[in-house]
Amino acid sequence: MRRLADLYEALDQTTSTNAKVEALVRYFKEAPPEDAAWALYFLTGQKLKRLLTTKLLVGWTQELTGIPDWLFAEVYASVGDLAEVIALLLDGLERPAEPEELPLSVWLEQRLLPLRDLDAVEQRERVVSWWKVMPRRELFLLNKMLTGELRVGVSATLVIRAVAQVAGLPPPSVAHRLMGTWKPTPAFFKQLVSPDVSDGDRSRPYPFYLASPLEQPPESLGELKDWLVEWKWDGIRGQLIRRQGGVYLWSRGEELITERFPEITEAAAALPEGTVLDGEVLAYENGRPLPFAQLQRRIGRQKLTPKVLAEAPAAFIVYDLLELEGKDLRERPLRERRAKLEALLKDRPRVPLSPAVKAESWDELAKLRDQARERNVEGFMIKRLDSAYLTGRKRGDWWKWKIDPFTVDAVLLYAHPGHGRRSSLYTDYTFAVWNGQELQPVTKAYSGLTDEEIARLDRWIRAHTKEKYGPVRSVEPEQVFELHFEGIQASPRHKSGVALRFPRIARWRTDKKPQDADTLDSLKELLHAVH
Amino acid sequence: MASIGTPRYLNGALSASYPFQDRPPLITVTPQGLYCAPGDFHIDPWHPVERALITHAHGDHARGGSRRYLGARTGEGLLHRRLGADSAIDTLPYGERLRINDVTVSFHPAGHVLGSAQIRIEHQGEVWVVSGDYKRAPDPTCEPFEVVRCNTFITEATFGLPIYRWDDTRLVAEDILRWWDANRAVGRSAVLFCYALGKAQRILAELARLTDRPAYVHGALNSLVAVYREAGVKMLPTQLVSEVEKGTSFAGALVLAPPSAGGSTWMRRFGEHETGFASGWMRVRGNRRRRGFDRGFVLSDHADWPDLLRTVADTRAERVLVTHGYTDPLAHYLRDKGVDAAPLATPFEGEAED
Numbered sequence: 090m091r092r093l094a095d096l097y098e099a100l101d102q103t104t105s106t107n108a109k110v111e112a113l114v115r116y117f118k119e120a121p122p123e124d125a126a127w128a129l130y131f132l133t134g135q136k137l138k139r140l141l142t143t144k145l146l147v148g149w150t151q152e153l154t155g156i157p158d159w160l161f162a163e164v165y166a167s168v169g170d171l172a173e174v175i176a177l178l179l180d181g182l183e184r185p186a187e188p189e190e191l192p193l194s195v196w197l198e199q200r201l202l203p204l205r206d207l208d209a210v211e212q213r214e215r216v217v218s219w220w221k222v223m224p225r226r227e228l229f230l231l232n233k234m235l236t237g238e239l240r241v242g243v244s245a246t247l248v249i250r251a252v253a254q255v256a257g258l259p260p261p262s263v264a265h266r267l268m269g270t271w272k273p274t275p276a277f278f279k280q281l282v283s284p285d286v287s288d289g290d291r292s293r294p295y296p297f298y299l300a301s302p303l304e305q306p307p308e309s310l311g312e313l314k315d316w317l318v319e320w321k322w323d324g325i326r327g328q329l330i331r332r333q334g335g336v337y338l339w340s341r342g343e344e345l346i347t348e349r350f351p352e353i354t355e356a357a358a359a360l361p362e363g364t365v366l367d368g369e370v371l372a373y374e375n376g377r378p379l380p381f382a383q384l385q386r387r388i389g390r391q392k393l394t395p396k397v398l399a400e401a402p403a404a405f406i407v408y409d410l411l412e413l414e415g416k417d418l419r420e421r422p423l424r425e426r427r428a429k430l431e432a433l434l435k436d437r438p439r440v441p442l443s444p445a446v447k448a449e450s451w452d453e454l455a456k457l458r459d460q461a462r463e464r465n466v467e468g469f470m471i472k473r474l475d476s477a478y479l480t481g482r483k484r485g486d487w488w489k490w491k492i493d494p495f496t497v498d499a500v501l502l503y504a505h506p507g508h509g510r511r512s513s514l515y516t517d518y519t520f521a522v523w524n525g526q527e528l529q530p531v532t533k534a535y536s537g538l539t540d541e542e543i544a545r546l547d548r549w550i551r552a553h554t555k556e557k558y559g560p561v562r563s564v565e566p567e568q569v570f571e572l573h574f575e576g577i578q579a580s581p582r583h584k585s586g587v588a589l590r591f592p593r594i595a596r597w598r599t600d601k602k603p604q605d606a607d608t609l610d611s612l613k614e615l616l617h618a619v620h
Numbered sequence: 621m622a623s624i625g626t627p628r629y630l631n632g633a634l635s636a637s638y639p640f641q642d643r644p645p646l647i648t649v650t651p652q653g654l655y656c657a658p659g660d661f662h663i664d665p666w667h668p669v670e671r672a673l674i675t676h677a678h679g680d681h682a683r684g685g686s687r688r689y690l691g692a693r694t695g696e697g698l699l700h701r702r703l704g705a706d707s708a709i710d711t712l713p714y715g716e717r718l719r720i721n722d723v724t725v726s727f728h729p730a731g732h733v734l735g736s737a738q739i740r741i742e743h744q745g746e747v748w749v750v751s752g753d754y755k756r757a758p759d760p761t762c763e764p765f766e767v768v769r770c771n772t773f774i775t776e777a778t779f780g781l782p783i784y785r786w787d788d789t790r791l792v793a794e795d796i797l798r799w800w801d802a803n804r805a806v807g808r809s810a811v812l813f814c815y816a817l818g819k820a821q822r823i824l825a826e827l828a829r830l831t832d833r834p835a836y837v838h839g840a841l842n843s844l845v846a847v848y849r850e851a852g853v854k855m856l857p858t859q860l861v862s863e864v865e866k867g868t869s870f871a872g873a874l875v876l877a878p879p880s881a882g883g884s885t886w887m888r889r890f891g892e893h894e895t896g897f898a899s900g901w902m903r904v905r906g907n908r909r910r911r912g913f914d915r916g917f918v919l920s921d922h923a924d925w926p927d928l929l930r931t932v933a934d935t936r937a938e939r940v941l942v943t944h945g946y947t948d949p950l951a952h953y954l955r956d957k958g959v960d961a962a963p964l965a966t967p968f969e970g971e972a973e974d
């Protein structure tokens with residue numbers, strides 16, 4: 090457990106990716122496979138089911154520290170993380186100088202997982218006895234495991250890079266071996282780092298290649314003829330696998346969703362053995378995608394009744410061919426993979442090829458892009474015809490060129506403290522536009538500023554507060570922000586009469602005065618223009 | 621959560637157990653600040669007044685514009701820096717009594733920063749102590765906190781929640797040194813943000829016990845370091861960053877700077893570096909991560925939760941008024957423990973960066 094605490098601290102204490110990889114490499118070199126498997130389990134974002142209720146943990150902490158309910162609530166509001174609150178409060182207890190040290194796998198397999206089968210009295214006795222001797226850092230991690238919240242702030246790419254370095258394998262092989270479901274056993278970890286490259290599990294998908302947002306003008310990509318342009322469909326990115334008599338449909342979140350889409354599974358069964366397709370699951374009818382809300386009926390908890398299946402039929406729009414006849418084609422140029430796809434997907438209406446968008450110039454393309462909203466798509470995908478199918482988000486070959494967001498300049502009117510660990514700063518804001526001589530609040534937004542801007546704005550807010558209403562402050566109407574949003578709707582629930590979709594802060598317009606902000610009338614005009 | 625309700629003190633109706641319950645409160649909150657009527661002076665006023673008694677030189681306590689000031693003698697240099705050289709500042713040595721109108725006042729060490737004081741006010745046998753900001757942890761840069769017996773104790777509560785408890789300062793200093801060394805070993809500079817008055821000097825003094833390598837300082841700290849040196853505080857040798865010749869490498873250096881320098885162009889000269897922040901707020905992980913510091917060192921010039929409770933008990937005050945920060949929780953907790961306590965609303969913010 091101490092080794093994991095060291096790793097957690099090392100990852101937590103640096104913003105440098107190299108230092109993070111170094112810390113991970115050190116860990117995986119030193120840790121025995123049975124511990125490494127569990128660490129990897131948590132590092133790749135998997136979670137234990139909650140072992141104990143929060144209520145029990147809070148109650149035991151209060152018994153040990155004598156902190157009354159109201160004060161515990163106060164503390165929790167200021168820290169925002171239960172595991173940390175408990176660790177900080179218990180820090181006041183006397184602790185032995187030489188605490189016992191047990192390996193991570195022993196903690197999990199012999200201590201934590203068995204808690205599930207005990208009654209509350211026995212659970213209390215065990216947990217409290219651990220709490221009384223554990224150092225603060227380990228206690229924090231223990232609490233995180235008990236509440237099923239242990240998450241380590243490190244990207245999968247870095248974990249993969251570190252394991253690959255330890256194993257002496259190329260990162261894509263490690264990424265591939267980590268796909269799908271696996272159990273944190275020593276055998277799994279040994280197999281993960283073994284140089285043997287034959288893989289047993291035929292259901293396993295390839296790591297996805299992700300497009301980067303196009304921020305420069307598209308002309309900078311060079312000649313249009315070197316690129317494949319497709320609509321960017323608004324569904325669930327997935328991989329459809331047809332191997333050894335089976336069909337597997339994976340979502341990008343690495344969930345098997347085969348069962349939810351019988352019509353796709355059925356169509357895929359007719360594909361040749363050893364085929365892996367990358368594509369998008371959509372609600373789809375008569376060659377057109379249906380709104381995303383229809384697709385949601387297929388992925389939620391709702392039962393797949395004949396009615397749902399009929400009203401929200403699905404299709405798998407194919408972007409790419411990763412494997413054909415059991416051969417990994419990812420290194421081949423897109424041009425070649427695409428040609429093979431065209432032949433393969435002929436007359437398969439439930440697994441159609443994502444059509445190429447034809448245009449003579451970038452200009453013409455830009456005009457077509459304006460139809461994106463009507464087509465229920467998010468914009469374009471632009472892929473270099475010579476490109477291989479890479480792993481992760483490597484810039485340069487695949488771009489997403491989304492529809493320009495709408496923008497509005499609005500005045501900051503209210504500030505709200507953030508949640509959880511942001512609770513000590515004002516991070517959520519209400520913005521207003523002019524309605525005649527008055528500022529009318531129109532939307533809340535919280536994301537988009539840098540940490541440094543948030544800190545600066547926080548100081549400004551504290552110094553320019555007009556009134557406090559509980560945790561909310563009204564501020565002098567002086568600061569103008571450019572907001573971006575994806576859509577606008579009439580809304581009787583909002584006093585302004587409009588609701589913005591996905592509003593976020595694009596930039597702090599320190600160059601603008603409040604009187605330069607937009608008006609409610611201009612938003613209403615926009616509302617009529619788009620509907 | 622239980623509500624706190626209107627403090628009895630602010631209603632003017634004092635608790636029955638208070639020995640001077642029939643008298644008007646010795647200190648009240650006026651628009652100008654804490655005011656002592658029988659002495660006709662203000663304490664740490666936030667607007668200009670005739671006569672101001674000042675607990676210490678931090679910005680939320682010492683503000684310019686008043687006609688006359690009175691502070692503790694060892695804080696004189698800092699008060700002049702803060703209030704301007706031509707402000708009329710009188711000082712008193714710690715413990716020395718002075719009659720002002722109908723009251724007797726004296727200053728007692730608060731252990732917060734150099735020259736920081738609790739102000740004791742006595743009027744016809746009743747004693748009030750205004751603590752200003754204080755801490756109980758040892759600090760080589762200032763006089764240690766003195767317990768002053770009183771009837772009413774006005775305490776701060778910057779860190780008035782039970783999650784705030786400080787480790788031994790020496791362990792924190794060793795941690796800072798280890799961090800500096802680790803960065804030095806790989807040729808990086810270590811930029812440590814800290815409050816310019818008090819914290820920076822305390823770090824330099826604590827480190828001077830462990831090493832004699834010089835440190836670099838930002839201009840905002842430099843003149844304050846000089847005041848501490850004049851007062852005889854032993855600290856690491858320091859060099860002003862802006863006086864370093866252009867192009868000199870800061871690899872391996874420790875740099876102390878105010879938090880406001882973070883993210884500014886001033887930082888560019890340090891090349892590859894890590895950032896740290898020394899503050900009591902760093903006790904909570906999210907505070908550090910939120911602000912993007914590589915390292916947080918938990919070091920505060922305010923009392924932690926156990927020391928707030930201990931101090932309240934030590935003064936044997938029959939009544940406690942709470943200002944600064946977590947006033948409601950501390951007052952509520954004290955009342956639960958049978959202490960006659962109430963929050964006292966003031967615009968003191970506590971050192972947001974401390």
Ligand SMILES: [Zn+2]
Pocket residue numbers: 676678732753971
């Ligand atoms: Zn202070």
Ligand SMILES: [Zn+2]
Pocket residue numbers: 678680681752753944968969970971
């Ligand atoms: Zn203060």
